[in-house]
Amino acid sequence: MIDFNKEGKIVITCYDRNAPFLEAELVALDFKIDGVFRTHVALKGTLNDCIFLNMHLRTASHVLYEIDSFPLDHIQGLYDIIKALPWEDYITEDGYFSVISNVKHETVDNPLFVNVKIKDAIVDRFRDKFGIRPDSGSELNEAVFQFFWKGEQASIYINTSGDTLIKHGYRKIPGSAPMMESLASASLIASGWDGKSPFINPMCGAGTVAIEAVLKATDRYPGLYRDDYAIMYINGYDAGVYYDLKKKLEEKIKPQPDFPIIASDISERAINASRANAKTAGVEDFIQFEVCDFREATIPETDKGAIFFNPEYGERLGVEEELELIYREIGDFMKKSCAGYTGLVFTGNLDLGKKIGLKPKRRIPFYNGTIDCRLLVFELYKGTRTIVYDTPKEK
The missing domain is CATH 3.40.50.150 (Vaccinia Virus protein VP39)
Structure with missing residues (x-):
């Protein structure tokens, strides 16, 4: 089980060119920004902060919490690095998880192969330690882990959002040419x-x-229209924190x-x-x-x-x-x-x-x-x- 009050690196992704407006949202919510990039904003915070951010942000795509960052020069080294991480702290042996990869590296021509490598490493760690393994698949409906690799540096995150935040949950009829x-x-x-x-x-x-x-x-925030986030399937999640935030959202209206x-x-x-x-x-x-x-x-x-x-x-x-x-x-x-x-x-x-x-x-x-x-x-x-x-x- 991990500490939801431990501060770590948070990366919030967004549409290309939307980062300045995501930054404006975060500043209005009293978060200190560490960096603004073309498709994401970086800051420090806790997993409980991630719950808050998922419920409040209007311009974001996903809220990511860093598990580890490490040098990586070849796909062959990925399996051992991932397997060494304490995945039993994040999910249960009878749970479910999915993996998303964003990779730009000369040793990889198919990101799906990277997903398989990461899934195999996580599953094998559980099998070796407990004799059983969690299920995995492509559906983002429980725990989600996101991997980035560019050049010689790689990082793996908890994707605390799961399904994208770009949809705010109320639009059931999209129209002929919808704006997200x-x-x-x-x-x-x-x-x-x-x-x-x-x-x-x-x-x-x-x-x-x-x-x-x-x-x-x-002051109606997107969290009013959504009740399921990937962070809810991470060990250490306290539903009381979520329901307290939900109540405060309703009080802000x-x-x-x-x-x-x-x-x-x-x-x-x-x-x-x-x-x-x-x-x-x-x-x-x-x-x-x-x-x-x-x-x-x-x-x-x-x-x-x-x-x-x-x-x-x-x-x-x-x-x-x-x-x-x-x-x-x-x-x-x-x-x-x-x-x-x-x-x-x-x-x-x-x-x-x-x-x-x-x-x-x-x-x-x-x-x-x-x-x-x-x-x-x-x-x-x-x-x-x-x-x-x-x-x-x-x-």
Whole structure:
């Protein structure tokens, strides 16, 4: 059994380019950061901290706790190193575990072979010590161990999450071109929206962005919608810690916002999906749903608010020429009807983004799957001052 209060290295993975927004989350949760990288953030903490992080993080993929790190120059040395580790401290002899490997090394051309080597080493240690062995497989539904090997250095971790955290548990109807919940949350952090002013989401699709906006505004965290994590199958796990954290999550929830959050779409089917997902999240009554073209969406007059578009990109959903007019009309609509708001357009087609006709204050890079995307940020001033910022060069 291991000590869940012992401090160790924690690595939190995320979508490529999401690390700055994951860092912002962690700082807001009072964690001290040791390093920020393109697809992960490193810090120190305990396994009980990992429980907390799994339940609170909106932009993360997995929370990993380091078991060991060691030099490794050839696959032939891996079995003995892994077998020497005290696996009986982590799982029971009649339990179940799975292994994930991320390997970039000249002696390996198939990461699945590495998984087998690690599984064999763990199983053989149990068989030698106890005469019985745990089961293993590819399903991430109990204990999960994650192995990284690049160059001459390797590390093995407890994957405390198991199934990915990018899905927040409420979206039962994904829609035709869904934005993952973690990406929607990262976009909201990047946008600078304060969670205290009107939020308008035309072309809402399955409603992910609008729902994440409500969750942000009411301090509803992903742990409210999930009750199973891989850490629960590690020796030393105390269910009392989890249930105490769950209770505190429920106590954090704020009442219904006193400002409008509006989701609209021209498709009644999309709005029905949005309603269903919002109902699962427990926030259906907090969103004003509208079936209408984006030009007819309700835009409350305000001195501060955000309007968020995630239009089609062209590569996947339509002919690019047909979308040029839509992007141009989004720009005209924001300029004429959204004064006082921050305009936000998330697009995976940079050429179409230029058709908006407004100069963005910022172009924030993201990936949506493998698609190179930008969140374009526009300041929509009241009066005649609509576009004033030069666009900074992307790093």
